[in-house]
Amino acid sequence: MRWTLLVILAVLALALSVVLGPAAVPLGELLRSDIVWSLRVPRALLAFLVGGSLGVAGAGLQALVRNPLADPFLLGLSGGAGLGAVLAIALHLSGPWALPIAAFLGALAALGLVYRLGLIGGASLDPRILLLGGVAIGAFTAAITTAIVSLADAAELRNAFLWLWGGLSGASWDSVLLVALYAPIPLVVLFAASRPLDLLALGEESAGYLGADVERVKRRVYLAASLLTAAAVAVSGVIGFVGLVVPHIARLTWGHRHRSLLPAAFLGGGALLAFADTLARTVVAPRELPVGVVTALVGVPVFAFLLKRWTIA
Amino acid sequence: MARRPDLVVLYNAGPNVTAAKQLERAGIQTVLIDLNRLEDLGPAARTLGRLTGRNEQAESLAMALDSTAGRPPPPSTTSLAFVVWDNPPIIIGHGSYLDQLATQAGARNVFGDVAAPSAQVSLETIVARNPEWIAVLSDSAAPPAFAKRREWRAVRAVREGHFLLLPGSLFGRPGLRSGEAIQQLRARLAR
Amino acid sequence: MNDVRRAPESMMLWLEGVSYRYPGAARDALTNVSLSVGLGEFHAVLGPNGSGKTTLVRIALGAVQPLVGRADIDGRSASRWPRQDLARLVGVVPQREDNLFPQRVRETVLLGRYPHLSLWGRERAEDHDAVDRALAACDALHLADRWLWTLSGGEYQRVRVARALAQEPKLLVLDEPGMSLDLKHEMGLFELVLGLVKTQGLGVLMITHDLNLAARFADSLLLLSEGRTVASGAPADVLTQETVQAVFSWPVMMQTIDGRPQMVPLRQPKESRG
Numbered sequence: 001m002r003w004t005l006l007v008i009l010a011v012l013a014l015a016l017s018v019v020l021g022p023a024a025v026p027l028g029e030l031l032r033s034d035i036v037w038s039l040r041v042p043r044a045l046l047a048f049l050v051g052g053s054l055g056v057a058g059a060g061l062q063a064l065v066r067n068p069l070a071d072p073f074l075l076g077l078s079g080g081a082g083l084g085a086v087l088a089i090a091l092h093l094s095g096p097w098a099l100p101i102a103a104f105l106g107a108l109a110a111l112g113l114v115y116r117l118g119l120i121g122g123a124s125l126d127p128r129i130l131l132l133g134g135v136a137i138g139a140f141t142a143a144i145t146t147a148i149v150s151l152a153d154a155a156e157l158r159n160a161f162l163w164l165w166g167g168l169s170g171a172s173w174d175s176v177l178l179v180a181l182y183a184p185i186p187l188v189v190l191f192a193a194s195r196p197l198d199l200l201a202l203g204e205e206s207a208g209y210l211g212a213d214v215e216r217v218k219r220r221v222y223l224a225a226s227l228l229t230a231a232a233v234a235v236s237g238v239i240g241f242v243g244l245v246v247p248h249i250a251r252l253t254w255g256h257r258h259r260s261l262l263p264a265a266f267l268g269g270g271a272l273l274a275f276a277d278t279l280a281r282t283v284v285a286p287r288e289l290p291v292g293v294v295t296a297l298v299g300v301p302v303f304a305f306l307l308k309r310w311t312i313a
Numbered sequence: 314m315a316r317r318p319d320l321v322v323l324y325n326a327g328p329n330v331t332a333a334k335q336l337e338r339a340g341i342q343t344v345l346i347d348l349n350r351l352e353d354l355g356p357a358a359r360t361l362g363r364l365t366g367r368n369e370q371a372e373s374l375a376m377a378l379d380s381t382a383g384r385p386p387p388p389s390t391t392s393l394a395f396v397v398w399d400n401p402p403i404i405i406g407h408g409s410y411l412d413q414l415a416t417q418a419g420a421r422n423v424f425g426d427v428a429a430p431s432a433q434v435s436l437e438t439i440v441a442r443n444p445e446w447i448a449v450l451s452d453s454a455a456p457p458a459f460a461k462r463r464e465w466r467a468v469r470a471v472r473e474g475h476f477l478l479l480p481g482s483l484f485g486r487p488g489l490r491s492g493e494a495i496q497q498l499r500a501r502l503a504r
Numbered sequence: 505m506n507d508v509r510r511a512p513e514s515m516m517l518w519l520e521g522v523s524y525r526y527p528g529a530a531r532d533a534l535t536n537v538s539l540s541v542g543l544g545e546f547h548a549v550l551g552p553n554g555s556g557k558t559t560l561v562r563i564a565l566g567a568v569q570p571l572v573g574r575a576d577i578d579g580r581s582a583s584r585w586p587r588q589d590l591a592r593l594v595g596v597v598p599q600r601e602d603n604l605f606p607q608r609v610r611e612t613v614l615l616g617r618y619p620h621l622s623l624w625g626r627e628r629a630e631d632h633d634a635v636d637r638a639l640a641a642c643d644a645l646h647l648a649d650r651w652l653w654t655l656s657g658g659e660y661q662r663v664r665v666a667r668a669l670a671q672e673p674k675l676l677v678l679d680e681p682g683m684s685l686d687l688k689h690e691m692g693l694f695e696l697v698l699g700l701v702k703t704q705g706l707g708v709l710m711i712t713h714d715l716n717l718a719a720r721f722a723d724s725l726l727l728l729s730e731g732r733t734v735a736s737g738a739p740a741d742v743l744t745q746e747t748v749q750a751v752f753s754w755p756v757m758m759q760t761i762d763g764r765p766q767m768v769p770l771r772q773p774k775e776s777r778g
Contacts, residue, residue, distance in 0.1 A: 022434070022437060022438045022441075034440070035437045035441060038463075038466075038467040039437045039467055063604075068604075094458055096459060096461040096462040156398070163401065167400065167401040169401040169435070170464065198615060199615055199618060201602065201603070202602055202615070203602035205601075206598055206602075209565070209595075209598065210591055210615060210616060210618050210619065211587050211619035211671075212587065212618070213588075256607065281435045281437075285435075285438070286435070287427065287429075287432045287433060287434055288401065288402075288435045288438075
């Protein structure tokens with residue numbers, strides 16, 4: 001029953017994304033409209049894929065670091081992506097894909113650094129070091145980025161921050177195809193880790209005694225979640241709160257078993273982002289809000305409500 | 314400060330205000346000038362003339378600049394949108410300098426209804442408003458990188474390659490050559 | 505030392521001449537310790553803090569490799585066992601456990617079925633039956649639908665033992681299970697463990713600091729001190745007054761109850777201490 005509702009919600013969010021928008025497209029002309037097919041449909045699909053990926057990545061990370069406040073962007077990836085993007089502009093790298101590729105590579109570099117930090121003191125990925133390292137690398141890259149922007153001349157560099165703030169403006173069938181081909185692999189890795197993630201909630205020692213290959217699971221979950229997040233940043237900038245809040249909302253109905261939680265987080269995250277993007281495009285039309293702002297504005301009250309519920313439970 | 318100029322002229326913008334105060338404290342004469350729109354040119358010339366003691370030259374210059382600014386715009390024969398950034402799309406709205414140039418050159422800014430000097434809009438809005446030209450501040454002769462992006466090709470002007478590539482030195486800010494800028498724009502639009 | 509009649513292959517757990525030193529440590533954590541646990545046997549490991557009990561169990565479970573000596577589980581080197589296969593054989597109740605999210609008893613015991621589940625397969629009827637059986641064996645079936653955080657310490661421990669039982673292991677390893685339990689629950693736990701040994705033929709290895717309960721319930725004791733074996737074998741042979749006094753550095757009196765030695769610590773007047 002609840003799955004049916006979730007699927008309906010997801011379909012509804014997608015439908016609204018296609019039907020609504022700042023450019024008035026009458027219902028009768030939807031099927032023929034170039035705006036709908038070239039812009040709205042790919043954008044809705046991309047929003048869904050990115051939102052879903054962030055939801056699953058967030059759920060996986062929260063289980064991995066055993067911290068319910070973990071968000072995919074706590075890992076320093078957004079800082080790396082921002083630095084990559086700003087460098088691409090400052091170095092006048094050309095090409096329509098220069099920014100996303102640079103951002104993706106920047107995110108991967110940050111991922112590598114944090115991973116390396118997480119291995120300090122032994123072969124085990126220590127969740128606390130992952131979190132602290134992520135925050136540190138994030139702050140470090142943000143500082144370098146700000147320095148470059150303030151020293152350099154171009155106003156373009158300041159616009160890079162707007163890009164980083166999250167937007168699905170770059171959505172096209174090209175980017176949808178790219179994400180649709182890329183995302184399934186890390187998603188499958190995360191889904192396959194569902195049971196070990198359940199065990200991990202008991203602590204790494206107990207999980208190991210129950211038969212989980214703890215080190216392998218940690219590595220895979222961390223890498224898969226990070227790769228999903230890196231791709232999300234590359235195509236749509238930093239969209240906060242989806243990865244943090246969606247898993248918690250999903251847990252309210254589906255509980256903590258990752259076998260159902262992860263798919264629910266995917267559908268829920270996709271629906272949320274598609275819906276938020278529709279709001280971003282229509283609320284102040286003809287202008288557009290950065291979608292990262294909308295998810296925060298929606299996410300914070302939801303989060304506050306959840307916190308209240310938590311402290312009661 | 315080491316060079317001890319007689320006068321420092323700064324655009325009246327955020328960080329410059331603080332800089333101006335610092336220079337004044339160091340005993341260097343500083344003036345902040347508003348130079349955002351065509352109408353600011355005349356007063357700016359007069360202010361500089363007053364400060365440098367060249368009032369007559371300044372006055373004749375100011376009158377020429379005023380007439381450029383005050384000229385009634387020709388009827389618009391074409392439409393355009395200024396795209397400052399592509400992802401997210403940032404356009405120039407009503408009241409900014411570029412918008413004024415366009416009007417003076419006989420082109421309607423399709424985003425003239427946006428009150429802010431610049432604003433983020435959805436790509437589909439640009440497509441729906443269908444400007445005949447996409448104007449970009451660019452010093453190169455090549456079309457902007459976003460012209461190759463699939464989602465931008467939904468915009469007719471992008472598909473047809475109707476780009477106005479405006480060099481920053483001439484079109485970036487109001488200046489002595491504003492009149493020239495308007496002429497050039499008008500000529501390009503006529504092609 | 506191990507009885508020569510006990511053959512390594514027939515033992516669930518076989519540690520022989522095991523030594524280990526932690527990296528950077530000044531002295532060995534364990535020196536030449538041997539231990540064997542067979543099915544249907546209840547073994548307890550005793551000793552003061554730092555005597556090497558935890559290290560011994562880590563080595564026994566293959567979590568750490570000994571520098572010297574042999575550590576086998578069911579005839580195979582402990583560290584070579586694949587995790588999931590090992591979990592079908594050995595159920596462990598560690599000292600500490602996290603509970604990140606609220607959970608019901610049945611769900612947490614169900615986690616014990618992990619070693620028997622395939623990657624994508626769902627839990628089957630036999631898995632749920634195993635959970636019921638495990639809960640029943642631990643006298644916790646009536647708690648099945650309760651939230652974990654509503655349980656008392658003793659009930660929670662029984663649930664953890666049930667989870668280990670749900671793995672359907674042949675060997676049960678418990679690390680200080682009675683710690684922080686009150687008298688009633690601690691007794692109940694030891695009775696439970698002994699019952700499992702007798703009725704299900706499990707082998708049990710338990711670390712405990714409670715000498716008296718270990719002596720009452722276990723078949724065999726291993727007393728460690730500073731990483732070395734002081735004594736091993738039947739409780740009456742291991743826990744003699746001299747031995748206990750020497751290892752724990754405190755005067756005691758020994759009594760016998762049900763044929764098992766029980767230790768009573770003596771009070772030491774202030775002047776003669778130190």
